Amino acid sequence: MEQIQKTILSIMYVCQIEGKEVFEILKKKTMLSEDLINGEINNLIKNQLVNEDRKSITEKGRKSLCVVLAGGVFDIIHPGHIHTLNAAKDLGDVLVVVVATDNTAVKMKKRKPLHVQEQRQELVNSLSMVDLCLIGQENDIFKTVNHVKPQIIALGYDQVHQEKFITEGCKKIQLDAKVARLQSPIPESSSSKIQKEYGESIHGI
Structure with missing residues (x-):
């Protein structure tokens, strides 16, 4: 897994614990454009690490952290x-x-x-x-x-x-x-x- 994907999963995990919306925090912490973030999230969904809601990680994603x-x-x-x-x-x-x-x-x-x-x-x-x-x-x-x-x-x-x-x-x-x-x-x-x-x-x- 690429480091940026690991970072996105980590931020999603923290946002789930806090009950916060994830996308604005992803933009602030990764300094990536919306298009690049969405592209990485699409890859994570494809690999069954992120759920279809695009803001929470799957059990497989959680185990990868x-x-x-x-x-x-x-x-x-x-x-x-x-x-x-x-x-x-x-x-x-x-x-x-x-x-x-x-x-x-x-x-x-x-x-x-x-x-x-x-x-x-x-x-x-x-x-x-x-x-x-x-x-x-x-x-x-x-x-x-x-x-x-x-x-x-x-x-x-x-x-x-x-x-x-x-x-x-x-x-x-x-x-x-x-x-x-x-x-x-x-x-x-x-x-x-x-x-x-x-x-x-x-x-x-």
Whole structure:
């Protein structure tokens, strides 16, 4: 499959998840003319990768994409996040990132996040390697996992979720997903540490 066709399928997949109209987004993201986009879509329909509605992908089309799912709080984006998300994107074609809700963030970090969940979602969505950022579900991460249906779930070096927990949860929703543990080149870098050091520097002024 040509890269442009892979790109079109990836954009269609993301638009399906978000419930957005696909054609204007295709024009904006591919920078192709309407005629060229329509020609590629015709080829994808011919190969049974896109449905006749010209805006949704078939099961065969979905299986041709490798979707990677990563999650976290992402309260303060730091170099460790960037490295981890780049590594996650390298594992597949589409990177979907889930930001924790404010309530979940408090449970995970034992503190209120500096930014509300919608702000954190907007920030992560602005990162070039991220194809889609969603806000997670309260109390059940597998609701979002089932919605996205990734082939790979990427865990950061500092995430508490155990691989066995993720694997068993995927089996319960009948999803065959691999778990990848990612390493950070800056393991000492964390949002909590940055916030703590920043607070100390402010008080020291």
